Amino acid sequence: MDDSNAKLTPLSELGEFGLIEKLTGDIKSKNHSTLFGIGDDAAVIKPEKSMLTVVSKDLLLEGVHFDLMYTPLKHLGYKTAVVNFSDIAAMNGKPKQLLVGIGVGAKFSVEAIDEIYSGIKSACEIYGVDLIGGDTTSSSSGLVISATVIGEVKKADIVYRNGAKPNDLICVSGDLGGAYMGLLILEREKKAFQADPNIQPDLGQHDYILQRQLKPEARTTVVDILAKEKIIPTSMIDVSDGLASDVMHLCKSSKTGCVISEEKIPIDQTTYELAKEFNIVPTVAALNGGEDYELLFTVSQDDYEKVKDIPEITIIGYMTDASEGERLITSDENSIDLVAQGWDALKKKI
Numbered sequence: 649m650d651d652s653n654a655k656l657t658p659l660s661e662l663g664e665f666g667l668i669e670k671l672t673g674d675i676k677s678k679n680h681s682t683l684f685g686i687g688d689d690a691a692v693i694k695p696e697k698s699m700l701t702v703v704s705k706d707l708l709l710e711g712v713h714f715d716l717m718y719t720p721l722k723h724l725g726y727k728t729a730v731v732n733f734s735d736i737a738a739m740n741g742k743p744k745q746l747l748v749g750i751g752v753g754a755k756f757s758v759e760a761i762d763e764i765y766s767g768i769k770s771a772c773e774i775y776g777v778d779l780i781g782g783d784t785t786s787s788s789s790g791l792v793i794s795a796t797v798i799g800e801v802k803k804a805d806i807v808y809r810n811g812a813k814p815n816d817l818i819c820v821s822g823d824l825g826g827a828y829m830g831l832l833i834l835e836r837e838k839k840a841f842q843a844d845p846n847i848q849p850d851l852g853q854h855d856y857i858l859q860r861q862l863k864p865e866a867r868t869t870v871v872d873i874l875a876k877e878k879i880i881p882t883s884m885i886d887v888s889d890g891l892a893s894d895v896m897h898l899c900k901s902s903k904t905g906c907v908i909s910e911e912k913i914p915i916d917q918t919t920y921e922l923a924k925e926f927n928i929v930p931t932v933a934a935l936n937g938g939e940d941y942e943l944l945f946t947v948s949q950d951d952y953e954k955v956k957d958i959p960e961i962t963i964i965g966y967m968t969d970a971s972e973g974e975r976l977i978t979s980d981e982n983s984i985d986l987v988a989q990g991w992d993a994l995k996k997k998i
């Protein structure tokens with residue numbers, strides 16, 4: 649954080665209501681379904697009759713989910729909103745409204761909270777979401793941000809985790825493993841800084857993976873592409889814990905097994921090269937890294953012609969009978985058990 653305290657306004661100067669007014673005073677709702685946003689005891693929303701309402705919530709704690717030493721506050725706000733939007737995309741829906749609860753310690757200035765909100769508002773602007781309410785309170789144990797998103801999806805288009813059948817194709821959007829490599833770079837530079845504060849962070853040519861970690865995007869555009877191509881996935885999830893863990897969630901819910909081809913897993917060149925530098929097999933970063941917020945979904949074989957040429961989408965395997973288990977075909981053509989180490993397990997090894 650900025651050390652030039654001179655210009656910063658302590659929270660006590662504004663008080664709770666002043667702060668809420670400062671943060672939300674300029675907000676105007678845009679969506680039809682938002683009848684009333686901020687300013688009463690509760691917001692009022694009314695989705696169209698043909699739509700289902702989908703709701704999700706995320707809780708982010710300082711020191712657990714983010715490290716303020718290297719997380720710019722604006723990006724933190726943006727990420728808080730976007731990870732929620734991603735959950736709505738994973739139901740094949742579009743985010744429409746957001747509520748944000750925030751708990752702040754006395755060390756925070758009004759300007760710092762404003763910075764978090766500028767990130768939240770910018771995400772809302774980009775994704776067409778109305779910020780319709782929240783709660784503001786003081787926290788004695790670090791920064792706490794919790795967001796609740798409300799989305800809409802046509803009744804016929806809703807996608808759960810549990811609809812995949814054996815032989816369905818497993819598809820993923822974008823590329824995987826980048827967010828985890830971004831985290832490794834940030835942790836490395838943090839350690840270097842702690843050892844010698846005179847060392848400037850060497851974030852070098854790592855824009856792409858740092859963005860993947862600090863300012864991820866939700867794949868609502870993929871939801872649009874699927875709608876345009878008239879593809880309704882049979883199951884879907886967003887990749888927050890890592891490909892291995894998340895494909896296993898689809899298998900468990902759908903009561904199937906799966907086969908993933910290691911060589912088909914989409915990995916960006918920067919991710920690939922950095923993984924090598926860190927002595928990590930690049931596909932392991934993709935399988936176990938997490939936080940990529942890509943969409944992982946299955947489609948019927950009948951949709952093969954439709955999905956195969958969509959640039960944003962890669963077919964990486966297929967579902968099998970549950971009795972066949974969850975398998976990874978390695979690049980040297982061995983079939984091994986897919987193991988979900990999850991993000992936490994991997995993190996402890998660093």
Ligand code: ADP
Nearest residue numbers: 668672686687688689748750780781782783784
């Ligand atoms: P109450 O005491 O009834 O909970 P508040 O004074 O906390 O009401 O909130 C007043 C209005 O401001 C409400 O519409 C609430 O949703 C909104 N609000 C409060 N805190 C936030 C926040 N951090 N972000 C967005 N809206 C907020």
Ligand code: MG
Nearest residue numbers: 782783784785
């Ligand atoms: Mg309140």
